[in-house]
Amino acid sequence: xxxxxxxxxxxxxxxxxxxxxxxxxxxxxxxxxxxxxxxxxxxxxxxxxxxxxxxxxxxxxxxxxxxxxxxxxxxxxxxxxxxxxxxxxxxxxxxxxxxxxxxxxxxxxxxxxxxxxxxxxxxxxxxxxxxxxxxxxxxxxxxxxxxxxxxxxxxxxxxxxxxxxxxxxxxxxxxxxxxxxxxxxxxxxxxxxxxxxxxxxxxxxxxxxxxxxxxxxxxxxxxxxxxxxxxxxxxxxxxxxxxxxxxxxxxxxx
Amino acid sequence: xxxxxxxxxxxxxxxxxxxxxxxxxxxxxxxxxxxxxxxxxxxxxxxxxxxxxxxxxxxxxxxxxxxxxxxxxxxxxxxxxxxxxxxxxxxxxxxxxxxxxxxxxxxxxxxxxxxxxxxxxxxxxxxxxxxxxxxxxxxxxxxxxxxxxxxxxxxxxxxxxxxxxxxxxxxxxxxxxxxxxxxxxxxxxxxxxxxxxxxxxxxxxxxxxxxxxxxxxxxx
Numbered sequence: 001x002x003x004x005x006x007x008x009x010x011x012x013x014x015x016x017x018x019x020x021x022x023x024x025x026x027x028x029x030x031x032x033x034x035x036x037x038x039x040x041x042x043x044x045x046x047x048x049x050x051x052x053x054x055x056x057x058x059x060x061x062x063x064x065x066x067x068x069x070x071x072x073x074x075x076x077x078x079x080x081x082x083x084x085x086x087x088x089x090x091x092x093x094x095x096x097x098x099x100x101x102x103x104x105x106x107x108x109x110x111x112x113x114x115x116x117x118x119x120x121x122x123x124x125x126x127x128x129x130x131x132x133x134x135x136x137x138x139x140x141x142x143x144x145x146x147x148x149x150x151x152x153x154x155x156x157x158x159x160x161x162x163x164x165x166x167x168x169x170x171x172x173x174x175x176x177x178x179x180x181x182x183x184x185x186x187x188x189x190x191x192x193x194x195x196x197x198x199x200x201x202x203x204x205x206x207x208x209x210x211x212x213x214x215x216x217x218x219x220x221x222x223x224x225x226x227x228x229x230x231x232x233x234x235x236x237x238x239x240x241x242x243x244x245x246x247x248x249x250x251x252x253x254x
Numbered sequence: 255x256x257x258x259x260x261x262x263x264x265x266x267x268x269x270x271x272x273x274x275x276x277x278x279x280x281x282x283x284x285x286x287x288x289x290x291x292x293x294x295x296x297x298x299x300x301x302x303x304x305x306x307x308x309x310x311x312x313x314x315x316x317x318x319x320x321x322x323x324x325x326x327x328x329x330x331x332x333x334x335x336x337x338x339x340x341x342x343x344x345x346x347x348x349x350x351x352x353x354x355x356x357x358x359x360x361x362x363x364x365x366x367x368x369x370x371x372x373x374x375x376x377x378x379x380x381x382x383x384x385x386x387x388x389x390x391x392x393x394x395x396x397x398x399x400x401x402x403x404x405x406x407x408x409x410x411x412x413x414x415x416x417x418x419x420x421x422x423x424x425x426x427x428x429x430x431x432x433x434x435x436x437x438x439x440x441x442x443x444x445x446x447x448x449x450x451x452x453x454x455x456x457x458x459x460x461x462x463x464x465x466x467x468x469x470x471x472x473x474x
Contacts, residue, residue, distance in 0.1 A: 056375060083377030093372035097391045097467055107376035110386060141469030159376060 005031045006068070007163050007194045008053065013062035015045075015052055022048045023059070024218035030163070033192035037205040037226070040215035041241065046198045047090075049215070050165045053196075054085040067162060083111055086156030086164040090171050092148040094140040094155075100127060100147075101136040104155045112159070126154040130184050146177030150184055157188075164188070164195040171200075202230060202245055214238045257433040258442075265429060265439070268422035269446065275342055275411040275421060276454075280354075280404060282347025287354025291392075292384060294355065295362045305355065312352035317413050320345050325417055338417035346411065353403055361395035362388060394465055401458035405451050412447070422446055 008030045015023040022045045030036055038046050051057040053064055055071065055078045064072045071081045095103050104123035108114045114122070127136050130150035140148055149169055156164060166185065170178040182204050189195065189208045199205065205212055205226050212229040214222045222229060222238050233239050290305045297305070312320070325341045336344065365388060373383030412423040426443040430436050 054375065056371060078374075079377045079379055081377075082375055085375075087375040089368070089372065089375075091368060093368045093375075095369060095372065095387050095391075096470060097387075097394070106386060107373075107378060110382050111377040139468045139470065141467065155376070 007032050007034075007066070008196075009065040010053065011063045013049070013052055013064070014060050015048055015057065016060055017048075021218050023052065023062075026062070026215075026218070026220055028213060028220060028223070030194060030196065032194055034210045035189045035195045035197065035208055037209040037212045038196060038198045038215055039200060039205070039212055039229075039241070040221075044215040045218045046215055047167050050087070050167050050196065050198060054082050054087055054165065056082075056087075079111070083159055084162050086153075086159060086161035088149070088152050088156055088164065088166045088169050090168040092140070092145070092152045092172070094148055094151055096140050099137050099139055100132060100143065100151045100154075103140070103151055104158050107155070108158055122158055123154070126158045127151070129157065129187075130154045131180075144177060145173045146180045149173065149181045153181075153184055153188075162194065164193055166195065166197040166199065168198050168200075200245060202242070202249070206230060214241070258429065258435060258438050261429040261433065261439075262442075265422060265425045265442065265446075268420060268425040269450070271339070271419060271421040272408065272411050272450065274339070275346060275414060275419065276404070276407050278343035279346030279350050279407055279411070282344065283350025283352075283354045283403075283407075286347065286351025287356075287358055288389075290351065290355035291358035291362060294359050296380070296384070309352045309355060312349045317345075317349060317410055318416055320349060321414065321417055338414070338419045342411075342414040342417055342419050346407065346414075350403065350407060353406075354400070357396050357399040357403065358392060360399070361392040364395060365391055394462070394467070397458055397462040397465075401455045401462075404454045404458060408451050408454060409447060 006029050010029065011027050013023050013026040014021070024045075026045075026049055028036075038049070040046055048057060052059040059072060062072070063070055066081060066084060070076065094100075095106065098106060101120065101123050104126055105116075105119040108119035108122060109116060112119075124133065124136060127133050130153055132147060132150055132154065135143060135147060140151070143151065153169075169185070170181050173181065178201070182201060185195075185197070185204070186208055197204075197209070209226050211223055212226050213220045214229060214233070214235075216235075216237050222233055222235050229238065230242050233242065290308065293301045294305050315323075321342060324345050325336075325338065329336050329341060369387050369391065370380075370383045373387045374380070378386070411421060414421060415424040415427065418424060422443050426439045429439045433439070
């Protein structure tokens with residue numbers, strides 16, 4: 001019973017680039033409907049972890065199970081795995097030559113083999129969800145950063161993923177555009193869409209996350225409920241990290 | 255002058271041959287160039303080395319030498335019987351493929367890898383990603399370079415007079431021999447090339463403008 005509830009299970013993940021260990025034994029699992037936020041200093045392996053989990057980057061060691069089936073063995077098909085994992089990039093990575101609508105519908109046609117009109121209708125529905133129905137005909141270069149990121153979220157959602165990965169989804173945005181993206185993410189969290197979010201938006205983590213995993217030096221240093229990790233962490237590094245972020249926020253408010 | 259006017263239709267019908275050479279050469283070169291560019295960006299080390307050698311070979315040897323080498327050497331030796339026109343088209347195409355591959359390669363590289371990564375993250379295969387996401391953008395970026403290739407090709411096509419292909423220059427030379435008048439026929443041939451070059455590059459520019467991606471300035 002509990003086993004079927006686990007969407008993603010990770011065990012002893014390791015990854016090195018050119019001799020440098022980026023991931024040094026990461027293990028965790030996430031249940032259906034859970035939202036986990038990953039924090040940590042840059043270079044701690046957060047992005048690499050997400051990329052290893054959807055096999056954009058192949059882990060050197062360790063195993064990953066998606067809905068109970070191992071995806072790190074030889075039989076698993078990377079294209080099938082990735083269809084079931086929605087990935088939102090820091091820099092949006094929208095297809096520059098396609099309208100917002102086509103950005104969302106193209107993979108439905110090519111990967112899911114949907115009919116053109118079906119794909120279009122579904123894409124429109126997804127764009128409505130992120131409040132962009134009126135901008136469906138626009139090209140990425142005609143959209144603001146916040147709009148682009150919402151199209152990217154719609155594009156990932158349209159594939160009907162079992163889990164969403166967000167890789168610093170608001171880090172490339174102007175401050176006044178962050179809110180509209182976080183609002184969409186909050187709405188999806190309320191709908192209990194299982195998600196892993198790499199972010200430093202402490203407010204978002206506090207209100208939405210079921211758990212914060214703090215990464216340092218390629219490992220999960222500490223994990224637990226947001227209030228505990230943010231206000232009362234065990235590790236000095238974690239305490240230091242959140243103190244600095246809090247100072248930054250206070251300075252902004254003044 | 256009256257003699258030249260008489261031969262005018264004869265020279266003008268060389269346009270069809272010249273354009274045939276250019277269309278054939280560019281067409282073959284396009285297919286070769288596209289696949290070699292993809293191989294050079296995404297292929298393994300051996301494939302990259304082979305393509306590199308191909309490009310280096312065809313860019314280092316004068317066109318006239320290539321034409322003679324293939325017409326009197328390579329094709330007869332390998333048992334192919336190609337007439338001068340067919341041989342010229344193939345050689346122009348093989349050579350243009352070398353140049354076009356570098357145009358396309360540069361365009362693909364300028365896109366960076368984020369577009370393909372996004373496609374792969376959605377579950378597209380590498381091939382799907384390349385054909386549906388990378389190439390539509392790369393081909394647009396390639397167009398200015400590609401119009402240069404057309405301009406080069408239309409001028410280079412005249413070198414096939416050496417094999418007697420009945421394009422504009424070959425016909426003009428016959429007229430010069432027959433009329434004993436050089437200035438006007440050659441001037442006329444030059445003017446024809448000028449018009450063809452201008453019209454072609456203009457046409458590519460129009461396509462380039464028409465396929466511009468709204469909002470995206472400069473890069474695409």
